[in-house]
Amino acid sequence: MSRYRTVVVGLGGLGSAALYRLATELGSGVLGIEQFALGHHRGASQDHSRIIRLAQHQPEYAAIARPAYKAWEEIEAESGQRIFTRTGGLVIEDREARRTAATGSRNIEGYTAMFDRFGVAYELLDADELVDRWPQFRVGGSEQALYQADSGIVDAARANAVHLALARAHGAEIRAHTPVRAVRPDGEGVAVVTGDEVILADRVVVAADAWTNKVLAETGVRLPLTVLREQVTYYATAHLAEFAPARFPVFMWHGHHNFYGFPVYGEVATKLGQHMGGEETTADDRSFEPDPVRRERYAGFVARHIPRFGGPELYSRTCLYTVPPDQNFILDHLPEHPQIVVANGAGHAYKFAALIGGVLTDLALDRAPAHPVDGFTITRPALTDPSFPRGFHI
Template identity: 85%
Template sequence: MTSYRAIVVGLGGLGSAALYRLAADLGPGVLGIEQFELGHHRGASQDHSRIIRLAQHQSEYAALAAPAYKAWDEVESESGQQIVTRTGGLVIEDRVARRGAATGTRNIEGYTDVFDRHGVAYELLDADELTARWPQFRLDGGEQALYQAESGIVDAARANAVHVALARAHGAEVRTSTPVRAVRPDGDGVAVVTDDGVLHADRVVVAADAWTNRVLAGTGTTLPLTVLREQVTYYATPHLAEFAPSRFPVFMWHGRHNFYGFPVYGEVATKLGQHMGGEETTADERTFDPDPVRRDRYAAFVDEHLPRFGGPELYSKTCLYTVPPDQNFVLDTLPGHPQISVAIGAGHAYKFAALIGGLLADLAQDRAPAHPIDAFSITRPALTDPSFPRSFHT
């Protein structure tokens, strides 16, 4: 076939979810195109685990959090596969380290304010209460924490594979190792240029992340995106029982650096990362060699605050964040070309991926999105005003 009802460009977290939802709606005549092999490690959606949580510091994300859980439940129900593991989750604020820092709403009060407005249950814990419940932590006494029981892990690599499998079950076609050289409006439809020829579609969803501007070049659209190389480290802790998902929660640590961590999952190892702050790069120029400065920073944090979480380094690995100036998603159609939809996850979308797939299917089929996404418009000032200041929460 060279003509399709819908084509999805990029089959990472958001693209694979969109492919599934489009195939469920339209059946055969839907195509997903991936420039590498499925499950590759060059983008943003690889690895075993991402944090899923109701804890959001902005209402536009909080409005999507509960529906995202429902969307993952739907995927699990249809596939018979477990993707989400609830562990409970902590947001820990080191108030001494953050004293005088401009945190905006990204502090404990910012989270609780949004929780209160959205009717979400939570607990506030001081340092003593936290360590009484989870003695794995070593705290200084100046910390405060928020605990929310529904937080947990969404298995990213497994979820991508499940979305693709479900899409195929609904009749979708998948092409791998097929770079898309250009996407161009073609009358009311779209021409998709590959090395094997030109494909045509009524609608196209571009979920190409760090390669987005390259794919969109033929549309005349260029988005102000920054690509960052981030990394995580797995530790082969000998204390497996203490850090089992049933006994240790996912956590985010807001201090001098913002860390996030996981119990033993995917590998026989714990996992630690730092949110944002990686070096700027491009999809072509990035390296896969972990940053030794970050390795040492992670090890120092573990030694100080989670000594039994650590152990021999199993491995460190890198991934890419593709981030607009305001660090918010892009979920919209191109101005003047509503047959082309664009998704950018801004380095924090995976928890919402199953839901975003449905929202992209709505956009591609000219339906009003099932949930509010006006904040993620492609015409907002952060994407159209060259003087808009870059504001990354690191």
């Protein structure tokens, strides 16, 4: 049987980042295992782009937002590869639509409170000011916008590949097409059971996302995770210059539905998605066929509010969110088996992935994390109280 200091199970956004950070400290004592091909499209970390932003409306995320930028800068510096593109970012709130929507909540005040608390510069714009500055938008008049200049795009697929390449450079071993059947406590260590062998490790990091409970089944732990099938659509806009990253920011639009969008990046096309609201599914049963209701909803939003952003559909693509009841991360040891560390990104972790890789390394090496993660424990009520209500936030 093979033996390693640490094994990482799952090499998506969080797992690849953890593998790299562990390899910088342990070298050839680290193994990363992926059940599919590297860079596959079955999970949550594929595609060209994710929004990165300092705009956070909860203190546990605002506290790690700026350090996440620094972590990405470190990856770029070591690799010589560009991963982050600054575009500026908007949070646009249609206050009339929010007032009549099911949530009825207002979000901009939450963001500005965190900006003020953490010393982040921002601008507040009314509907007319928004359109004066970005005439690509069409508004009804009840909108308010929050602009923050440091927002931008992290290239997810590229960043995963960079993390894995750097991990190899530091001595890590990587095995793709290797499903993990079980992670089993073995004395003070762990046995990782694949289809071909049992691998022994001092510590294991489980970053298996929608497959988490399957991997953890023999530990006696089952986490209350909801798997949602979400999707994005790329539009082959004819107006490329208007939607170039230098002229059009990433944005989030909070109204009856909560959309997010990107300038032309990765494809010769713009990109639109909806945050949350996808159908519940499982990792094994999910469909890869885009939802026609969402396609129509996206097209309607584009026609009303950013008509030149649209164009022929290049393609729509699905992905999975794996979400605890409070939609907060899980970054912690198993209480009964501290040699096993669990990572879950709750559908919104990619912007923090480079930093989370370091947090998971600290946990796996029995160190206090370098960044505050007390809100992401596995023993919090959302994960231990069966009556805890689901409260997915944006």
